[in-house]
Amino acid sequence: MNNKSLGNMIRLAALTLAFTQPAYSGEAPVQAAPNGIEMPKYYKNWRVIGVSHRTDNHSLRAILGNSIAIDAARSGNTRPWPDGAVLAKLVWKDTEHPDFPDATVPGELLHAEFMIKDGRRYKTTEGWGFARWLGMAQKPYGDNADFAKECASCHARAKDSDFVFTRPAELP
Amino acid sequence: MNNKSLGNMIRLAALTLAFTQPAYSGEAPVQAAPNGIEMPKYYKNWRVIGVSHRTDNHSLRAILGNSIAIDAARSGNTRPWPDGAVLAKLVWKDTEHPDFPDATVPGELLHAEFMIKDGRRYKTTEGWGFARWLGMAQKPYGDNADFAKECASCHARAKDSDFVFTRPAELP
Numbered sequence: 529m530n531n532k533s534l535g536n537m538i539r540l541a542a543l544t545l546a547f548t549q550p551a552y553s554g555e556a557p558v559q560a561a562p563n564g565i566e567m568p569k570y571y572k573n574w575r576v577i578g579v580s581h582r583t584d585n586h587s588l589r590a591i592l593g594n595s596i597a598i599d600a601a602r603s604g605n606t607r608p609w610p611d612g613a614v615l616a617k618l619v620w621k622d623t624e625h626p627d628f629p630d631a632t633v634p635g636e637l638l639h640a641e642f643m644i645k646d647g648r649r650y651k652t653t654e655g656w657g658f659a660r661w662l663g664m665a666q667k668p669y670g671d672n673a674d675f676a677k678e679c680a681s682c683h684a685r686a687k688d689s690d691f692v693f694t695r696p697a698e699l700p
Numbered sequence: 701m702n703n704k705s706l707g708n709m710i711r712l713a714a715l716t717l718a719f720t721q722p723a724y725s726g727e728a729p730v731q732a733a734p735n736g737i738e739m740p741k742y743y744k745n746w747r748v749i750g751v752s753h754r755t756d757n758h759s760l761r762a763i764l765g766n767s768i769a770i771d772a773a774r775s776g777n778t779r780p781w782p783d784g785a786v787l788a789k790l791v792w793k794d795t796e797h798p799d800f801p802d803a804t805v806p807g808e809l810l811h812a813e814f815m816i817k818d819g820r821r822y823k824t825t826e827g828w829g830f831a832r833w834l835g836m837a838q839k840p841y842g843d844n845a846d847f848a849k850e851c852a853s854c855h856a857r858a859k860d861s862d863f864v865f866t867r868p869a870e871l872p
Contacts, residue, residue, distance in 0.1 A: 584802035630756035634869035697806035
């Protein structure tokens with residue numbers, strides 16, 4: 529093999545890697561949740577729907593959505609959310625900003641959690657599939673598939689907004 | 701003109717609109733900031749870098765970045781941030797969640813603000829161009845170009861993190 533063919537092979541290998549690997553390295557496969565839900569790929573690239581702050585457990589959250597969820601959120605069609613919508617919530621420990629004591633910012637990542645709308649598949653949990661992965665280790669939450677009942681039971685109080693706490697934030 | 705030609709013309713007009721209009725309607729052109737900075741297009745589709753909460757002025761924030769900023773944030777290359785990085789901060793009034801009193805969520809949009817890294821162009825403000833647009837009306841902030849001095853003066857206390865308060869949030 530001459531140098532030119534080798535160069536072409538390397539370029540081809542680099543291109544193949546660029547299109548088949550995650551955008552950022554270090555992303556090991558993540559174990560499915562006990563109810564069989566797999567972590568959505570590339571959710572870290574999804575667009576933002578809102579943010580929230582909890583004073584009871586001192587956490588800060590970013591709520592992202594897949595394309596179906598973003599289209600629904602940004603056109604006001606969220607009661608109900610359409611089938612195929614997926615919401616991702618990233619939850620961090622609320623932490624004082626080192627240079628700005630009147631601000632709190634994300635500390636340790638507590639968990640990433642998801643709601644997947646599929647009225648038929650998730651009939652027993654109000655049309656939503658729930659899954660959560662804990663911390664940077666992304667350990668699936670729950671001992672068995674019943675964990676989702678706990679999620680649905682808390683979300684029952686958001687019945688009037690299709691069991692979703694997130695209200696899409698106002699955008700210009 | 702027969703009905704078929706008319707139908708084709710309508711379909712062509714619809715297609716043209718679909719590819720030339722913003723994804724969401726109601727997006728009027730926005731006036732430039734007093735220092736000449738134009739609002740970045742499509743920033744609402746940028747990916748998330750972090751969130752924050754201010755207890756002094758009761759606001760909740762989402763911090764997004766263009767591709768250069770996201771690459772820098774997610775690979776840990778933010779001291780300094782690279783030229784071309786643009787950060788967008790969406791700021792809402794901190795509001796109690798109607799169904800979850802221990803949570804606060806975005807209320808009224810207060811402003812959208814931007815930091816644009818260009819070491820040569822913005823030498824007098826530590827390498828960053830600043831701009832802010834107020835509320836849903838997106839009114840440019842500041843009476844004249846000097847408004848950016850106010851921004852830079854507050855950001856001086858974030859000198860150790862290249863004058864940026866946002867620390868990229870931990871992501872798995």
